[in-house]
Amino acid sequence: MTDCVFCDIVAGAAPARVVYSDPHVLGFLDIRPITRGHTLIVPRTHSSGLSDLDPQTGAAMLWGGQAVAAAMKDSDLSADGINLAINDGRAAFQTVFHTHLHVVPRTDGDRLRFVRGLILRRDPDPDSTAEILRTALMSRDES
Numbered sequence: 266m267t268d269c270v271f272c273d274i275v276a277g278a279a280p281a282r283v284v285y286s287d288p289h290v291l292g293f294l295d296i297r298p299i300t301r302g303h304t305l306i307v308p309r310t311h312s313s314g315l316s317d318l319d320p321q322t323g324a325a326m327l328w329g330g331q332a333v334a335a336a337m338k339d340s341d342l343s344a345d346g347i348n349l350a351i352n353d354g355r356a357a358f359q360t361v362f363h364t365h366l367h368v369v370p371r372t373d374g375d376r377l378r379f380v381r382g383l384i385l386r387r388d389p390d391p392d393s394t395a396e397i398l399r400t401a402l403m404s405r406d407e408s
Contacts, residue, residue: 337398345371348367
């Protein structure tokens with residue numbers, strides 16, 4: 266175990282509900298989701314923020330985010346839209362200092378549910394959420 270929980274997840278030393286993986290990044294469900302399916306895309310190589318993020322790794326993060334976002338729209342999550350966000354630094358509310366992209370599914374008219382999610386931050390069945398996304402991503406890969 267290291268002092269970076271995301272490095273531990275990438276190394277397989279800490280648990281996570283992985284939904285996306287490629288040679289450059291790993292995507293897993295946020296343990297405190299704003300909405301069901303809220304996924305984090307993290308580089309496999311540690312980067313504490315945008316200032317030390319290799320631009321090609323940043324591109325890989327966005328590529329992974331696009332794939333997960335499409336799966337959110339095409340799956341039973343039925344997302345109508347997606348928020349992509351990177352919080353860079355304490356002032357921007359970064360809490361884990363390993364660069365990561367938030368992929369947050371949204372639905373039309375979800376303002377109150379979204380605000381409630383900022384406070385409650387939980388998914389009642391994260392295992393089924395992870396399976397929904399993994400299945401949607403696999404079917405996208407097959408087409």
